[in-house]
Amino acid sequence: MxxxxxxxxxxxxxxxxxxxxxxxxxxxxxxxxxxxxxxxxxxxxxxxxxxxxxxxxxxxxxxxxxxxxxxxxxxxxxxxxxxxxxxxxxxxxxxxxxxxVGMVFQAATLLPWRTILQNVMVPAEIQRLDKTVYRDRAGDLLQMVGLGGFEDKYPDELSGGMQQRAGICRALVHDxxxxxxxxxxGALDAMTREYMNVELLRIWRExxxxxxxxxxxxxxxxxxxxxxxxxxxxxxxxxxxxxxxxxxxxxxxxxxxxxxxxxxxxxxxxxxxxxxxx
CATH class of the missing domain: 3.40.50.300 (P-loop containing nucleotide triphosphate hydrolases)
Known part of the structure; x- marks a missing residue:
């Protein structure tokens, strides 16, 4: 894959x-x-x-x-x-x-007026990278973290854990x-935090x-x-x-x-x- x-x-x-x-x-x-x-x-x-x-x-x-x-x-x-x-x-x-360097903050800090895909694309836009290439990469990252199909959703339509996964994609999009x-x-409940720990190890490995x-x-x-x-x-x-x-x-x-x-x-x-x- x-x-x-x-x-x-x-x-x-x-x-x-x-x-x-x-x-x-x-x-x-x-x-x-x-x-x-x-x-x-x-x-x-x-x-x-x-x-x-x-x-x-x-x-x-x-x-x-x-x-x-x-x-x-x-x-x-x-x-x-x-x-x-x-x-x-x-x-x-x-x-x-x-x-x-990419950075993930304590809160996902997604822009509420932008879709999830548009949020992930922010670093690529700031660095004026090829939009077509990095839109594909953003889509691949969202698939990797289990957010395939949520590209056109807005942050308030996602759970806290899903928003943090989108934040990780945003930090990784410019490679x-x-x-x-x-x-x-830190702001997630105990069960979601454990799940995100396992997800983070998978994302790190991949x-x-x-x-x-x-x-x-x-x-x-x-x-x-x-x-x-x-x-x-x-x-x-x-x-x-x-x-x-x-x-x-x-x-x-x-x-x-x-x-x-x-x-x-x-x-x-x-x-x-x-x-x-x-």
């Missing part, structure tokens, strides 16, 4: 820089972020972040509220400037938004090298993208990830990077397994140590 090559094409709009290292597809070195408001004291959000992710890896970032998780994601997306350090994606320095996700399922997910759910991070990055309280530092050695493909039974439980407790100890829980 053509879906499985959707994100693995060598000739991509978001082609990597020639010097891109697939073992350091995302590279962060000496990253600091300090917010300096005009009328209040500076806030040191992130401190001395050093990390690298391989191409095609699934990374989750967890940590207590206010530790800089979303700030880290926004710096990777080029939406927030760093204060100090180096940030590279697919061999390119991140100094602003890059076509190599980015990296998909960033900021707590995308698209071949590198994913960085921010989540407050430790079990979710363990279930989805190759590695979990644990941040300390503000200013956010890397407390530990944990390899998740669970076989793939994974189904929901993995969440209840003893092996997954060991990882969950290992991560949770950082929250208990600072009297905060996810």
């Amino acid at each position: 053509a879906m499985k090559t959707l994100g693995r094409r060598r000739q991509s709009v978001a082609a990597a820089a020639p010097e891109a290292d697939e073992n350091r597809w995302i590279e962060i070195a000496g990253l600091h972020k300090v917010y300096r408001p005009r009328k209040s004291e500076p806030t040191h959000a992130l401190s001395a972040i050093d990390f690298a992710a391989r191409r095609g890896e699934f990374i989750s970032v967890v940590g207590p509220s206010g530790c800089g998780k979303t700030t880290l994601l926004k710096i990777l997306a080029g939406l927030v400037p760093k204060t100090e350090g180096t940030v590279r994606v697919a061999g390119r320095d991140v100094e602003g938004p890059l076509p190599e 980015p090298a990296v998909l960033l996700m900021d707590e995308p399922f 698209s071949g993208k590198t994913v960085v997910l921010v989540t407050h759910s430790i079990p979710e991070a363990v279930f989805l990830s190759d590695r979990v990055v644990v941040l300390s309280p503000r200013p956010g530092r890397i407390a530990e990077v944990i390899d998740i050695d669970l076989e793939r493909p994974r189904d929901l039974s993995v969440m209840a397994s003893d092996r997954a439980g060991v990882y969950v407790e290992r991560i949770r100890k950082y929250f208990h140590a600072h009297s905060v829980i996810d």
